[in-house]
Amino acid sequence: MQYLESDKKIGNIIPNIALLLNHCVDKFENKIVYQEKNIKGIYEGISWKSFYDNIQNIAYNLQKVGFQKGEKIVIFSRNSLNMLQLELAVMAYGGVVVPIFANFKKDTAELLINHSDAKWLFVHGDTQLSNISFELKIKQIYSFNTVKDSRFNNLKYFSELLVARPKNTSVFDTTITPDTVCLNMYTSGTMGIPKCVQLMHKNILSQQAALSLVWDVNENDRFLSYLPWHHSFGGIFELFTALYSGATFFLESSYGRDANEIFQNWKIIKPTVFFSVPKVYQSLYDLTRESKEAENVFFNSGLKFIFTAAAALPEKLSNEFEKRNIPVVEGWGLTETSPCCTLTDPKQKRVAGVVGKPIPGVSIRIADDDEIQVKGPNVMLCYYNNDEANKEIFTEDGWYRTGDVGEIVESGLKLISRKDRIFKLSNGEKVIPTDLEKAIELKCHYVQYAVVSGSGEEHPVALIFPNKKLLEKPDYELSPEEGCFCPRSLNELGRCLTGCLHLANESIGQKFAKVKSAAIILDELSLENNTLTPSMKVAPKNVVERYRNHLLNLYGTNVPVEEEVYIIELNAAKKTGPCTK
Numbered sequence: 001m002q003y004l005e006s007d008k009k010i011g012n013i014i015p016n017i018a019l020l021l022n023h024c025v026d027k028f029e030n031k032i033v034y035q036e037k038n039i040k041g042i043y044e045g046i047s048w049k050s051f052y053d054n055i056q057n058i059a060y061n062l063q064k065v066g067f068q069k070g071e072k073i074v075i076f077s078r079n080s081l082n083m084l085q086l087e088l089a090v091m092a093y094g095g096v097v098v099p100i101f102a103n104f105k106k107d108t109a110e111l112l113i114n115h116s117d118a119k120w121l122f123v124h125g126d127t128q129l130s131n132i133s134f135e136l137k138i139k140q141i142y143s144f145n146t147v148k149d150s151r152f153n154n155l156k157y158f159s160e161l162l163v164a165r166p167k168n169t170s171v172f173d174t175t176i177t178p179d180t181v182c183l184n185m186y187t188s189g190t191m192g193i194p195k196c197v198q199l200m201h202k203n204i205l206s207q208q209a210a211l212s213l214v215w216d217v218n219e220n221d222r223f224l225s226y227l228p229w230h231h232s233f234g235g236i237f238e239l240f241t242a243l244y245s246g247a248t249f250f251l252e253s254s255y256g257r258d259a260n261e262i263f264q265n266w267k268i269i270k271p272t273v274f275f276s277v278p279k280v281y282q283s284l285y286d287l288t289r290e291s292k293e294a295e296n297v298f299f300n301s302g303l304k305f306i307f308t309a310a311a312a313l314p315e316k317l318s319n320e321f322e323k324r325n326i327p328v329v330e331g332w333g334l335t336e337t338s339p340c341c342t343l344t345d346p347k348q349k350r351v352a353g354v355v356g357k358p359i360p361g362v363s364i365r366i367a368d369d370d371e372i373q374v375k376g377p378n379v380m381l382c383y384y385n386n387d388e389a390n391k392e393i394f395t396e397d398g399w400y401r402t403g404d405v406g407e408i409v410e411s412g413l414k415l416i417s418r419k420d421r422i423f424k425l426s427n428g429e430k431v432i433p434t435d436l437e438k439a440i441e442l443k444c445h446y447v448q449y450a451v452v453s454g455s456g457e458e459h460p461v462a463l464i465f466p467n468k469k470l471l472e473k474p475d476y477e478l479s480p481e482e483g484c485f486c487p488r489s490l491n492e493l494g495r496c497l498t499g500c501l502h503l504a505n506e507s508i509g510q511k512f513a514k515v516k517s518a519a520i521i522l523d524e525l526s527l528e529n530n531t532l533t534p535s536m537k538v539a540p541k542n543v544v545e546r547y548r549n550h551l552l553n554l555y556g557t558n559v560p561v562e563e564e565v566y567i568i569e570l571n572a573a574k575k576t577g578p579c580t581k
Helices: 017-028 048-064 081-093 106-116 158-162 201-214 232-245 259-269 278-288 292-298 315-322 433-443 490-506 540-546 548-554
Strands: 002-005 032-037 043-047 072-076 096-100 120-123 140-143 155-157 181-186 196-200 222-225 248-251 273-276 305-308 328-333 340-343 363-366 371-375 400-409 412-418 447-453 461-466 517-521 565-569
Touching: 002 400, 017 048, 017 081, 017 201, 017 232, 032 048, 032 081, 043 048, 048 081, 048 158, 072 081, 072 106, 081 096, 081 158, 081 181, 096 106, 106 196, 140 158, 155 158, 181 201, 181 232, 196 201, 201 232, 201 340, 222 232, 222 259, 222 273, 232 248, 232 273, 232 328, 259 278, 259 292, 273 278, 278 292, 278 305, 278 315, 315 328, 340 412, 363 400, 412 433, 433 447, 433 461, 433 490, 447 540, 461 490, 461 548, 490 517, 490 565, 517 548, 540 548, 548 565
Parallel strands: 032 248, 072 096, 072 120, 096 181, 120 140, 140 155, 222 248, 273 305, 305 328, 461 517
Antiparallel strands: 002 363, 032 043, 181 196, 328 340, 363 371, 371 400, 400 412, 447 461, 517 565
8 A cells, every 4th residue: 555644743733613712812802803795795894802702692592592512503504604603603512513505405405404413403594494394303493684484483583692691601612522523514415315424623623733834824814715614625624724824704795606796806805815616716717818907906916825626727727826926726635534635735836636745644545446545633533324324434444435546646646536437348448537527628618517428338428518608708719729719609619629529538548448429518517407516516427317318329329308419429520629710
């Protein structure tokens, strides 16, 4: 087996969230901790002193109405100041927070609420209430906002928990042991019931003890954040980095849905640190090309570094930051590892697929079957109420099996694929579809997602989903080094992608792993049709199932399909490069 660990020791870890809050209010008392827009659309902040006082009030009033240590609350809400204060109050008191995606539909929301065994439910407002039924076995429901739904006789308002407690009283439990569970977080499952990851105080706080040794984030920094808190990237990694360091956290008002609004907020906040996924970076960069002023706003001189995860940042986009001396940091991890395991060194040249070296305290090894395994204080307790998933999640000597396949190279850990994505062709050859998917997405700016399939078949094929917004912008042009010139229709894109697919195939060494045909489908992957997870990753199994008829057609069966489609047969296609004017 290969092993890899940090050359730095982790040092002292704050034992629990109650002690973290005590430490922060002592150190940053009068500093602004958080800002979000008020009803007038103006950013409004709260000091650590007031923030801490609110959290104490919530914890006091929760125990007064019967909430007990160890009990769970489900938070069915989008990010907000009230949600943040509630989470911290519950953790500091000794309870368990269970956040779920604010836009889950009724079936999924009720499935998770029932599975969680929580008796307390907090909702953002009417949207969430409309997606639950009064038959749920919930002791008490609280709404952060005024609602019209009158079905529930156990509904109260969150404002009741903000009532001032008796002077100089506190119900924070500073004796909570580091191994106590404080956060149950559902993974972005792609099939069936998502797994519920049980995270402990030490999981969250060991991350921050480690990160404080490897980068400089402090009380002078400004975070502009859209990442949802039901997901570990935003709700643990980014959020607690800001809190732990005393930085000011600004909630992005479009919740990441509108690049133009993110850009306008960027002008106001001038973030020094930004955490995001490649698709959002690309959308923001596209806006910078509209004017020199926009370019100067985005690449502001105060931007210390950007952090990217979920997928590799395309090299061309990465270069745009690096040529302006803005470091790009990439990381890898899972909800089960709280989430960060590795970080790249911004001083070293980025290598495709390499996600850096372990943070202090975390050890990584590559098993005999090439699976990446992890050990450290960041690793979860286990999955909640899921004996089947827990059976083989840890090795006999206590390492967590990540399900990712990788290798250790000179510059750190290199990701290869998810273990369950690798498939065999009918001749027994193994295909790693993610290699070709990345190559296809990188070759054409207009490709939003690519899914390669072919288990049990003679050769792989690809389902390609274009960026419809770009296709609908006829005046939008790309420079020659980026590949394509403004295709205005699916047919034009298809002719262009024929050449791009040839180039993508050339990047794959094994002949058997190259795609021989592809379907460009004018349809959008989404949360609603379960082809994207709540963290906006592709759910490959669901994509294959939903577009199975397209796959059948690519393998020679004539089946009718509803979506507009362009079929590429590479054997018959002329080998060309990307289209030009």
